[in-house]
Amino acid sequence: MSSKSISNKKSIGVVGMGSFGTAVANILAAKNKVIAYARRAEVVEEINTMHTVDGSKIHEDILGTQDPEYLCKSCDTIFFMVPSAAFQEVIRAFSPFLYPYHMVIHGTKGLCLNLPEGKSLEEVAKISRKNILTMSEVILKETVVIRVGCLAGPNLAKELSAGQPAATVVASRFNEVILEGQRLLRNDKFQVYGNSDIVGVELSGVLKNIIAIASGALAGLGLGENAKGLLISRGMVELVYLGNALGGSLKSFIGLAGIGDLVTTCNSTLSRNYTVGFRLAKGEKLPDILNTMEEVAEGINTVRLMKAFVEGTGMRAPITENLYKVLFEDLKIEEALQYLMKYPFSVDVDFI
Amino acid sequence: MGETYIKHKYDPILPQKDEWPVVKLSKSRKEFIRTVAEASKQSVLQITNNNIDLLKEELETTLYREKLRIKQNPWAVDPDDEQDFWRKVKSNLVQLSQDGSLNKTQKKKKYIEILDEITTRYAEEIASNFIHSHYKLTRRMVTYGFSRLLNAARVKGIKSIFSNQYTLQDKIQIVGETDQIRELASKGTIVMVPTHFSNLDSILIGWIISVLGLPPFIYGAGLNLFNIGIFAYFMNALGAYKVDRRKKNLPYLETLKTYSSEAIQFGVHSLFFPGGTRSRSGMIEKKLKLGLLSTAVEAQRANFQKGVDDVAGKIFIVPVTINYHFVLEAPSLIREHLSITGQERYYKESDEFSTSYKISKFLVKFFTKGSDISVSIGKAMDVLGNYVDTDGHSIDKHGRKINTSDYFKANGKVSVDVQREEEYTHHLGKRIVEEFHKINRIFSSHLLAFAAFQIIKKENKKMDLYSLLRLPEEDIEISYDSFKATCEKLLEEITELEAEGKVQIAPHMKEGIDKIIDHGLANVGMYHAKRPLVKNQDGNIVTQDLSLLYFYHNRLVGYELEKHFK
Secondary structure, three states: OOOOOOOOOOEEEEEOOOHHHHHHHHHHHOOOOEEEEOOOHHHHHHHHHHOEEOOEEOOOOEEEEOOHHHHHHHEEEEEEOOOHHHHHHHHHHHHHHOOOOOEEEEOOOOEEEOOOOOOOHHHHOOOOHHHEEEHHHHHHHHOOOOEEEEEEOOOOHHHHHOOOOEEEEEEEOOHHHHHHHHHHHOEOOEEEEEEOOHHHHHHHHHHHHHHHHHHHHHHHOOOOHHHHHHHHHHHHHHHHHHHHHOOOOHHHHOOHHHHHHHHHHHHOOOOHHHHHHHHHHOOOOHHHHHHOOOOOOHHHHHHHHHHHHHHHHOOOOHHHHHHHHHHHOOOOHHHHHHHHHHOOOOOOOOOO | OOOOOEOOOOOOOOOOHHHOHHHHHHHOHHHHHHHHHHHHHHHHHHHOOOOHHHHHHHHHHHHHHHHHHHHHOOOOOOOOOHHHHHHHHHHHHHHHHHOOOOOHHHHHHHHHHHHHHHHHHHHHHHOOOOOHHHHHHHHHHHHHHHHHHHHHHHOOOHHHHHOOOOOHHHHEEEEEOHHHHHHHHOOOEEEEEEOOOOOHHHHHHHHHHHHOOOOOOEEEEEHHHHHOHHHHHHHHHOOEEEEOOOOOOHHHHHHHHHHHHHHHHHOOOEEOOOOOOOOOOOOOOOOOOHHHHHHHHHHHHHHHHOOOOOHHHOEEEEEEEEEEOOOOOHHHHHHHHHHHHOOOOOOOOOOOOOOHHHHHHHHHHHHHOOOOEEEEEOOOEOOOOOEEOOOOOEEOOOOOEEOHHHHHEEOOEEOOOHHHHHHHHHHHHHHHHHHHHHHOEEOHHHHHHHHHHHHHHHHOOOOOHHHHHOOOHHHOOEOHHHHHHHHHHHHHHHHHHHHOOOOEEOHHHHOOHHHHHHHHHHHOOOOOOOOOOEEOOOOOEEOOOHHHHHHHHHHHOOOOHHHHHO
16 A cells, blocks of 8 residues: 555545543644544534543644535545543444545444343343344444444553653554554554454453453552452453453453553553542542543443343353442442452363 | 245346447447456456566466466366466567577566466456347246246146146245345446355346346356356356366456456446355355455445446446255255265265256255245345445435445545455444344244254263264154254244344244144255154154255254253
């Protein structure tokens, strides 16, 4: 793909200017013109007049817009970087302007519940794979775009913005999407790996959030590195089992987006999921924590979905199940930990 | 899609045979073979990366395999000069590798010449030999012969053999999107993809195509069928091209795919049985063979590349299901299936279609007794599985018109990307399977077989499939009342599925449960020596052959109906 010769080179689209979206837009803008979509007028205004988002400097070649149609017309490749709670809604807003020639890469870590009309998770209690959509599956369901990819890996937005070295995975069933992602994102400080198992990579990014909450809780209890090592390793086993049951492959889980991201998130006090766990362990209640957080902790929703999925399939996932009880049924963290320590794990690793 | 069966005969959409794409193709047969041979050569060169060593290796492998085939597995249909041809290839290859006087470019040129000879030979061999007068004769024979038999059987007395009270269309009902396929066939190119349960299917489909007034379709038929003289005549008459499953070498496979792709680009309507072979389990095909399907995707891209953006260059995929109460080959198919999937020993039985005596016996039975067949024509799709309107425009799920060419574009231009097309083919395969399930028509016999087998399975919960199938049939008896209750409940579920557009139901299923059960019992696998389901003297339901019951039961697998039996 030699694009330098093309004179009327199209811009690259970024939808959602949260911390991660802004970091990616900056990386993209180093090589291409970028059009960024934000929902709120004042954010667009700030981008276009001050070249900042939330006061932090961004690349001058980033143009802000509130108009999905304009963005879709101007860009062949679009990055969707919106939180999972808003993902479906945003995709629906863009859908009328997306065509089969578009390539869409998303960087959202979350799952979407897909229930028959008028039902809620409380009513059904048990769900199966077809009731769960990964974000790429939401795109395929809601739009006509078929060349879909995702971006996942240990990519803390603050570190990316500071220009620290990092790497990411672009996953897609289409080689051309992976190549396009690499071409657009790669630079001296940002390595981009490819993976064809998009669902596995998406699941890695989603399921690790469960373990991140647990990791925060351990820290909040004042436990040390032994406990953390134990958690990460047992968490990995659980991630692999759940991930396989949802259709991802082992290879992806032990890759950058899986174990790489897991280690980063479990050690990072910057992570929202970690913070939720930490504050829980300090004795706060979930509703109070949520009320005082600016951005959503994806892991909470993931725990709810996975608990219903586990019940629907008859699997066991001790960490997820106990975390669910802590979050929603007032089980004390100490008791949950007790339970896990007594749980008869007999084999260390039995999935390879 | 109403409940009325289509009974009138359609006018041909192209009355003049000279306008038929297949006739045009046979007129320019020579140039066409040249095109195919050349394109196949190019694609082999591309696959071997234009690397002379790889090409040499590929040629040597081909030579080795062909010699082995000639020695170990010769067929009557094989041409006499085969030995000589491959001997010549061998001596050319040997000479070339020893010749030190040639430089690299000259050598490469020589190797490409050898490849060219091979692909040309293969293209010749594969090419169909459509002869219009033969086609006409065959069509008349089939229609005439069938309706004579039918009338003799139904209207009493031997004199009635010349009665015209019943036509084939009373026996074989056509439902679904018939007008759309006619419309689209006159505008673009059709690729019809039917389910495949019986050897009768290809004759049946050929007849359907002609009833619908469509010009003949070409299709790939196993070369083994050409071993028998009379079959060869029919196959040629119907526009079949030859597929030799013994040849698995790269140049052959490329030539075969290129032939299909070029024919589609030429505008000839094609027929693929995407399941590859007959469904052995009796289930609707779940995994399709993607090789031929990929040629439809490739041909579509090639048309776009040539700038043919309008409907004339568009390819329409039309799924078709053929619904039977009875599959003649069921006993051998299911046993083969079980012996492949299970570890247990199952004795293979001979193929019922092996002798012409058996075929005629079946045909007489088929026409003299009342087992009906229905053929559902599905909605046409583009090569990405989007539905199309009658003008051939692709419509996305939001009802918006879209350009299929957009799928093949990167940076605003149509581009070739083999991996992308593989994914698209995969996607198309999935869409076809979905459509198969939607247009599948449920008969009383399917309902009964499914209910009965699931009841038996539930009563023997702890057994795996293979132990279950080895239960002695004498020990199985289902009380009529509980059978009826189960069928009623199942029918409700199926009716719900129909309301959601997930399946279709034959009209005879609307008649009240007792009638449906009677109808089903009379029809399910009706000509088998051992019946899958019968009523015994006490009025209860028993089976004479569990494996057969399993086969007919499988027709309803894939709708998640099993969950009601837990």
